[in-house]
Structure formats: structure tokens, C-alpha cells
Amino acid sequence: MPNQFAEAWRHCVPGMEICTRPRPARWLLGALGLTFAGAGTAYLLLVGDRLRAGDPGGMFGGGGMAALGGALLGGMVGLLGGDRRGDRDRLRPSTFALDYGTGGSPRLGERHPGELAFRFAPNYFFPDGGGRLRLFGHVGGLLGRETDVDPRPQNSEPLPGQEGTHPVVLSENQLSIGAGADLAVALPYPILRRSAHLGAAELRWRPEVQVRRQTYDDRVIERTMLLPLTVGVRWYLSPRQRFTAYVGPRLDFTSQATGGEPLDRGAPNIGSLYGEFWYDIDVPMLVKPNAAARINGMLTLGYVHSRFDGNGINIARAYGFLGPAYGGWHMRIRPRESPVAVQLGFGAWVGSGVTAVFSAGAVLPDLGGRRR
Amino acid sequence: MSGETQRGALLLGLGVALGLSALAVGSCAQPECVVPDYTDPECRVIAENEVGRLDAAVGAELRFLDPSGRSGLDWEALGLLKEPPSGALEARVATLGDFAIGIRGAPGEALTLDVELHNVDPNTVISLGPAGAGVDLPAATESVLRRRLGVEVGAGEELELRGRLPCPERFQLAFVGDIQTNPLHFERIMERLREDVAASQEEGDPILGLVLVGDLTEASSDDEFTAMLRIVAGAPVPVAVTPGNHDIVRSKVPIYNSSFGPGSYAFEVCGARVALLDSGTARIARSIEGRLPELFDRDGADFLIAATHYPLYAGLSGDGWSREDQPQVILAELAIAEADLIVAGHMHALRDDPEVHVGSQELRQIVVGTGGADQGLGVARFGYLRVGLEVGSKPRACFVEVPPLGWAGLPNHALPTLPYCED
Structure with a gap:
């Protein structure tokens, strides 16, 4: 009986040598998340601004809540049978x-137009399962000029070429560019002795740069966020569930130009800590070998500790301590024996507002050696 | 996963996608602030402009004007006008230095208006008359910040009530923020300021005004604002104010604007342009963002000082803005305008960042959230910042520590880049 009980908690990631015990792993993640959230909040409230407590406090709070939320949702999905074997064609x-x-x-x-971005993220897998390198980036921006009016009650006459009586006071275009590399290597068991209750883990290094160029009538302002030392860890809590955390320092460059002059670029300012926390749950939907297509889904919850693109979560009068949260659903549809798959998804960034995001893309074969 | 579960998941997904699409499409476009929410900075822009003009029941219309005359607007949000149920019309001047109020008489009826000016330096020369032809009124007889005037205005007549502050060769401005739950200690800071105002006047380097960089209250209650108005009314120098996140908590009442007037405005005092930005919600109104070049336009002023509640450069702290792009845009605009100093609050501490890099320029930011609010662990450092201004010299900044009762001396030391002021 004890063996049967233990076996019920034991699942294996296909293609991976290491098996996981999802329930204790999720309990541990949830407990750690709650501890970090509580400790971060207490640190922020008790230590106070005097000692510059805000940043790690906010990040621990947000990241801890993301871990706790992911563990709770993962546990619910696990109870519905979601801890079974995963599929090799899971979403990336x-x-x-x-x-x-x-x-x-x-x-x-x-006018408040939406934003369109072309993204790329090819993978290169090192030989013999030694890890993988992903180059990623995007080019995009606002779909047209964003305009805002001056609402001061000064004018009651209609304005030519405009709706209403408030004159346009701000007209802005935005270009958004980002690029980076994500190197992931499996944590080298047995160098670090593995608990039987913990799943596999990866270590990651993800240098990245993000640029936003805002163009107004006669001036250009460019903001650059450099993340040179972002490191991360991924924990495979279950064959279908993963928790990923990234943390790193941040450098901010602000540059400006007026009247067509070149941008005045200078030295960076040290910015607040950067962090990302993700919980992914695979949902294989149609994985029969003889089906016309293979369909895998993935539910994602996340928290990003940065307000580089606005949209931070504010609680009551505590503004500016937290970044946005994300929830989304993505699906990969691969016609039988096709090397190319289609990936569709939607989600929402939640902060001081809600931004819905829709995505459509293609998945090409990975480069390099086979996956571990 | 069974077929039914798959279909259920697909339907759920489609439902969520439709919901998100509905969010994307949104509702019908309406003007700003049709449903008032004064935690929205754009609604506060409307509120501060509404209280800068008064169509009084007694028959006259009053409006704050730009004293420099460079604004093309009918009125400017540079003060607060009120008509109490009985007694004089009240005009709280929000700026330091010069001011102007336009008065238009009722058509067909001459009036005598009883006007009480608040927050006006006793040395200010007040003039009254048609535009460009005002006559100076007798000087103040009391050294308080309020003046009571009787204004005779003919039927349909337009007058201007102007204040002109005589300017010394060098002068100082004081800054502090973050009082919140400790107005009692703020009163001690004001007592110390009163002593320093008297001493600086004798030394020929007078303190001409105090700038409060937000968080005057803890919860934006009526009682808290009443208490702060009482303390500020008794200040030794005029006080310019911008709100903090604790002052704009009430969404249904523009309590800050109806107490102090504008939160985002700029004025010139003796050759120093001071631009205050209402960052109470950790963001400024987009319309204010569009007006930054105008607000930071020196127009010949020798100095440019920007003051906000939220620091534009948060440093290693996470006390950042709700929209991170805005402080960086403001920094860039201040670099273009070659600003001399940024003063902020919010962080309950004294900090000096002498080199905030913006392009190839360096801006100086001083955080002075030392007005009495809780500073967490560690020895609290309360007090105010003094900035000395003299043409041809860089601004001189120093800090006046006002410790809580019980300390035999000063419990803290000066910062490496920011000395304590000499007594």
C-alpha cells in the first residue's frame, strides 16, 4: 500500500531521466511562494523607505504570489488528471x-491604437542534451499615432478636424525593439544531490536589451533597458507543469533629441531589480498517433517585475511597487508528420489597465542536436 | 483528456477570447472624466481648472490669470477661488511670487466685493485697476499671509488684482514632503522654518517660499485637510503644494483640489521657474505630459526647478511610477530644458542623487520625504531642504534637520553630497 501511494504521486517527464513527484513539489513551491510573498511584504512595510526596501520587497511579493497562484492552479489541474505523461510536442x-x-x-x-509586434525565437539544442540556446526578439510599435486631448475647460467651440472641443495636446508614435539570448542547461545532478521529491531543474542566463523610441512632433525620446546578467531557474514540478523564475540587475538609458538632431545618448542609470516568474501547464488536447493533427495547449500564469511598458499592479494607495501579471492560453497545432506547426494564443496583461494580446505564429524545426 | 473535456476547454478558450475582444473594442468614446474619478490625474486637471475660476453668486466673475501674460488662455489653474455661504470671496494663491486675478463686474450693476487673499507674502505689493493701469494699494500692516480687500467694480467692468513680490539679489526656497500621520512634527518643522525665515531676512538672503511635495495627509480625510490648511495658513512664507498618493485617495471628491487648488502648474519667483507636477497616482495626466515643454519653458528665468511627489529617478528602490515611461520622458524634457534641480518626496528619507544621467547631461535629484511620516526602522531624519539661488551661481542646497523631541542633538549626519545648513 505505501508503495502504491508513492507511485500515485510519481510521474515522469517523457524523454527525461528524472521523474517528479508533483504533489509534494507543488506544496513546496506554494509554501515557498507564500513565504516569499509574506517576507517581501513584511520587508517592504517594516523596513520602510528609509532603507530602500521597496524593490526586493515588491519583487519577492509579486514573485511569491505568482508561485503560490501557479501551485494552486497546478494542483487543481493535477487533481483533474493533469499530472499524467506530457507530450513531446509541448509548446515553446x-x-x-x-x-x-x-x-x-x-x-x-x-486615439489609442493597439500595438503590433513581429517576434522571433529560434532554438538551437546542443549535442547530447547539453542544453539549448534561444535567440529571441521583436520589432513592433503602435499601429498609428496615439493622441491625447487637453481637457481643460477653456474652449466650447468645435475644433477643425477634431471630435469634441478639446484640442489635441499630445501626439506620439512608438517603436518597440527587443533582442536577447536565453541559455538553458540542466542542473547537473548528481553534482547537486537531488531530493526524490523534487523534479528536474535548469539553470538559465538571459541577457537582453529592450528599446522604446517615442516620437513626438519635434522631439524624440528613447528609453533603453539593458539586462545583462539576468539569471533564471526552471523547475519541472510535474511532467506537464513548470515554474520559471528570472532575476537580474537593470540599467536604464534615457536619451533625447529635438528638431531632427541626433539622439543624445549618455551613461546609464542603475535601475530597479528586474524579475519574471512563470507557471506553465501543458494541456495535451489531441495527441493520438493516427489523428490528422496533433494539438497541444498550454495555460500560462506570470508576473513581470518591471513597469517598462506601463501597466503595473497598484493596490489601494500603494502605487508603483509591482509590475503586471499575465494570464494566457496558447495552442500548437501540428498536422500529422509535418515539420512545421501553427501556434495560436491569447492572453491578457493585467495592471493599472488590461491589455489583451492575440498571437499567431509558426513553429519551425529546432536547430542542432536532439532534446534531452 | 476526453472529447467532452477537449470541447469544454475549446469553448472556454473561445469565450475568454471573445471577452478579451470585447475589452479591445471597448465602449462608445466620451470626453474625459464624464464619470468623475479623482484618482485619475486627468480628472484632477479638470478639477484644478474649475476651481481656478469662480462665477460668484454675488454677480462678479473671478479668474486666476498668468501674471507674466504669456499664456493665451482665458484663465490659468494658479489658485483656488471660493465663495463661502457668507463672508468674503476667498482666493488662495497657489504660486510663490507674483500673481494676477481677473475680475469682471456684473452687467448692469456696480458691486463692492469683499475679497480675502490667502497665501500671499506680506511684502507683496498689491495693485488694482484695469489691465496695465493698476494702482498700488497700501502695504500690509500685519506679517501674515492673508490680506482683505474691498474691490469696487463697475457694471461689466474688467479689473485686474495683481501681486508683485519685490525680488532680492539672492534668495532661498524651502522644500519638504510626506507629513501623513505626523502633522504635530510638521508644526515643529514650521516653527524652525519661522526662525530661519527671520534670520535669513536679516542676512539679506530671504526664504521666499515653501514647496510641499505631497503626502500632506494619510487618508485624504476632510479633517486631515482642514488641519493642514490651518498649519499652512500660519506658515511664515507662502506655500506651493502638489499632491502625493495619500492626498488623492478619494475617487468621488477632488478633496486636494478643493483644498489647495492646482497640483500641476508652473510659476516664476524672482527669476526661478518652479514646475510642480501632480504625480499623486504615480503617473501624470497625459495632457500634462503633452504640456511638459510649456511647463518647463524658462522664458528667460535664471533657474528651473521641477518638483513632484514621486521621484523621477527611483534608483534601487521599487517605489517607481505606475507608468515607467513617464518619469523617463519627464527626465528627458528636463534635460532638454537644462533643469537645475529636481525635488521629490514619497520615499520617507533624505537622498541626493547628484548625477542622474539623461543623455550626456547630469540632473540632480533630491528626495526630501522628511516632513514627519513614518520612516520605518532606523533613526528618523526629519527636517526640510533649503535651496539658495543667486544669478551666476549654481543652486546651493542644504538640509535643516529638525529632530523629534527627546534628542539632545542632531541624531543624523549630513549626506556626503548634501551638507546640513549652518545655523
Whole structure:
């Protein structure tokens, strides 16, 4: 009986030598998440601004809640049978994709267009399962000018070429560019002795740069976020569930130009800590060998500790401590024996507003050696 | 997974996608702030402009004007006008230095208006008359910040009530923020400021005003604002204010604007342009973002100082803005305008960042959230910042520590880049 009980908790990741025990792993993740969230909040509230507590406090709080939320959702999915074997064709970022993010709320006389981005994320797997390198990036921006009006009650006459009586006071275009590399290597068991209750783990290094160029009528302002030392860890809690965390320092460059002059670029400022926390749950939907297509889904919850693109979570009068949260659903559809798959998805960034994101992309075969 | 479960998951997915699409499409476009929410900075822009003009029941219309005359607008949000149920019309001047109020008489009826000016330096020369032809009124007889005037205005007549502050060759401005639950200690800071104002006047380097960089209250309650108005009314120098996140908590009442007037405005005091930005919600209104070049336009001023509640450069702290792009855009605009100093609050501490890099320029930011609010662990450092301004010299900044009762001396030391002021 004890063996049967233990076996019921034991599952294996296909293609991986290491098996996991999802329930204790999720309990541990949830407990760690709760501890970090509590410790981060206490640190923020008790130590106070005097000692610059805000940043790690906010990140531990947000990341801890993401871990706790992921463990709870993962546990519910696990109870529904979601801890069984996973599928080899699980979702990863599309090799090429187009993402559309919705714009802001409509206002009379204003334009708040959505944002379109072309993304790429090809993978190279090292020989003999030694890890993988992913290059990723995007090019995009606002789909047209974003305009805002001056609502001061000064004018009651209609304005030519405009809706309403408020004059346009801000007209902005935005170009968004990002690039980076994500190197993942399996944590070298048995160098680090593995608990039987823990799943496999990976270590990651992800240097990255993000650029936003805002163009106004007569001036250009460019913001650059450099993340040179972002490191991460991925924990395979179950054959179908993973928790990934990234943390690193951040450097911010701000540059400006007026009247067609070249941008005045200078030295960086040290920014706040950067962090990302993701919980992925695979949902194999149609994986029969003789089916016309293979369909895998993935539910993702995440928290990003950065307000580089706005949209941070504010709680009551505590503004600016947290970044946005993400929830999304993506599906990979691969016609039988096809080397190319289609990937579709949608999700929402939740912060001081809600931005819905729709994605469509193609998955090409990975480069390099086989996956471990 | 069974076929039914798959279909259920697909339907759920389609439902969520449709919901998100509905969010994307949104509802009909309406003007800003049709449903008032004063935690939205754009609604506060409307509120601060509404209280800068008064169509009084007694028959006259009053409006704050730009004293420099460079604004093309009918009125500017540079003060707060009120008509109490009885007594004089009240005009709280939000700026330091010069001010102007336009008065238009009722058609067909001459009036005598009883006007009480608040927050006006006793040395200010007040003039009254048609635009460009004002006559100076007798000087103040009391050294308080309020003046009561009787204004005779003919039927349909337009007058201007102007204030002109005589400017010394060098002067100082004081800054502090974050009082919240400790107005009692803020009163001690004001007592110390009163002593320093008297001493600086004798030394020929007078303190001309105090700038409060937000968080005057803890919960934006009426009682808290009433208490702060009482303390500020008794200040030794005029006080310019911008709100903090604790001052704009109430979404249905523009309590900050109806107490102090504008939160985002700029003025010039003796050759120093001071631009205050309402960052109470950790973001500024997009319309204010569009007006940054105008607000930071020196127009010949010798100095440019920007003051916000939220620091534009958060440093290693996570006390950042809700929209991170905005402080960086403001920094870039300040670099273009070659600003001399940024003063902020929010962090309950004294910090000096002498080199905030913006392009190839360096801006100086001083955080002075030392007005009395809880500073967490560690020895609290309360007090205010003094900035000395003299044409041809860089601004001189120093800090005046006002410790809580019980300390035999000063419990803290000066920062490496920011000295304590000499007594």
C-alpha cells in the first residue's frame, strides 16, 4: 500500500531521466511562494523607505504570489488528471509570430491604437542534451499615432478636424525593439544531490536589451533597458507543469533629441531589480498517433517585475511597487508528420489597465542536436 | 483528456477570447472624466481648472490669470477661488511670487466685493485697476499671509488684482514632503522654518517660499485637510503644494483640489521657474505630459526647478511610477530644458542623487520625504531642504534637520553630497 501511494504521486517527464513527484513539489513551491510573498511584504512595510526596501520587497511579493497562484492552479489541474505523461510536442515560443495588443480605452477626440509586434525565437539544442540556446526578439510599435486631448475647460467651440472641443495636446508614435539570448542547461545532478521529491531543474542566463523610441512632433525620446546578467531557474514540478523564475540587475538609458538632431545618448542609470516568474501547464488536447493533427495547449500564469511598458499592479494607495501579471492560453497545432506547426494564443496583461494580446505564429524545426 | 473535456476547454478558450475582444473594442468614446474619478490625474486637471475660476453668486466673475501674460488662455489653474455661504470671496494663491486675478463686474450693476487673499507674502505689493493701469494699494500692516480687500467694480467692468513680490539679489526656497500621520512634527518643522525665515531676512538672503511635495495627509480625510490648511495658513512664507498618493485617495471628491487648488502648474519667483507636477497616482495626466515643454519653458528665468511627489529617478528602490515611461520622458524634457534641480518626496528619507544621467547631461535629484511620516526602522531624519539661488551661481542646497523631541542633538549626519545648513 505505501508503495502504491508513492507511485500515485510519481510521474515522469517523457524523454527525461528524472521523474517528479508533483504533489509534494507543488506544496513546496506554494509554501515557498507564500513565504516569499509574506517576507517581501513584511520587508517592504517594516523596513520602510528609509532603507530602500521597496524593490526586493515588491519583487519577492509579486514573485511569491505568482508561485503560490501557479501551485494552486497546478494542483487543481493535477487533481483533474493533469499530472499524467506530457507530450513531446509541448509548446515553446513560436519561431516566428505576430502579436497584437489592444490599445487603451476610447476617449472623445483621442486615439489609442493597439500595438503590433513581429517576434522571433529560434532554438538551437546542443549535442547530447547539453542544453539549448534561444535567440529571441521583436520589432513592433503602435499601429498609428496615439493622441491625447487637453481637457481643460477653456474652449466650447468645435475644433477643425477634431471630435469634441478639446484640442489635441499630445501626439506620439512608438517603436518597440527587443533582442536577447536565453541559455538553458540542466542542473547537473548528481553534482547537486537531488531530493526524490523534487523534479528536474535548469539553470538559465538571459541577457537582453529592450528599446522604446517615442516620437513626438519635434522631439524624440528613447528609453533603453539593458539586462545583462539576468539569471533564471526552471523547475519541472510535474511532467506537464513548470515554474520559471528570472532575476537580474537593470540599467536604464534615457536619451533625447529635438528638431531632427541626433539622439543624445549618455551613461546609464542603475535601475530597479528586474524579475519574471512563470507557471506553465501543458494541456495535451489531441495527441493520438493516427489523428490528422496533433494539438497541444498550454495555460500560462506570470508576473513581470518591471513597469517598462506601463501597466503595473497598484493596490489601494500603494502605487508603483509591482509590475503586471499575465494570464494566457496558447495552442500548437501540428498536422500529422509535418515539420512545421501553427501556434495560436491569447492572453491578457493585467495592471493599472488590461491589455489583451492575440498571437499567431509558426513553429519551425529546432536547430542542432536532439532534446534531452 | 476526453472529447467532452477537449470541447469544454475549446469553448472556454473561445469565450475568454471573445471577452478579451470585447475589452479591445471597448465602449462608445466620451470626453474625459464624464464619470468623475479623482484618482485619475486627468480628472484632477479638470478639477484644478474649475476651481481656478469662480462665477460668484454675488454677480462678479473671478479668474486666476498668468501674471507674466504669456499664456493665451482665458484663465490659468494658479489658485483656488471660493465663495463661502457668507463672508468674503476667498482666493488662495497657489504660486510663490507674483500673481494676477481677473475680475469682471456684473452687467448692469456696480458691486463692492469683499475679497480675502490667502497665501500671499506680506511684502507683496498689491495693485488694482484695469489691465496695465493698476494702482498700488497700501502695504500690509500685519506679517501674515492673508490680506482683505474691498474691490469696487463697475457694471461689466474688467479689473485686474495683481501681486508683485519685490525680488532680492539672492534668495532661498524651502522644500519638504510626506507629513501623513505626523502633522504635530510638521508644526515643529514650521516653527524652525519661522526662525530661519527671520534670520535669513536679516542676512539679506530671504526664504521666499515653501514647496510641499505631497503626502500632506494619510487618508485624504476632510479633517486631515482642514488641519493642514490651518498649519499652512500660519506658515511664515507662502506655500506651493502638489499632491502625493495619500492626498488623492478619494475617487468621488477632488478633496486636494478643493483644498489647495492646482497640483500641476508652473510659476516664476524672482527669476526661478518652479514646475510642480501632480504625480499623486504615480503617473501624470497625459495632457500634462503633452504640456511638459510649456511647463518647463524658462522664458528667460535664471533657474528651473521641477518638483513632484514621486521621484523621477527611483534608483534601487521599487517605489517607481505606475507608468515607467513617464518619469523617463519627464527626465528627458528636463534635460532638454537644462533643469537645475529636481525635488521629490514619497520615499520617507533624505537622498541626493547628484548625477542622474539623461543623455550626456547630469540632473540632480533630491528626495526630501522628511516632513514627519513614518520612516520605518532606523533613526528618523526629519527636517526640510533649503535651496539658495543667486544669478551666476549654481543652486546651493542644504538640509535643516529638525529632530523629534527627546534628542539632545542632531541624531543624523549630513549626506556626503548634501551638507546640513549652518545655523
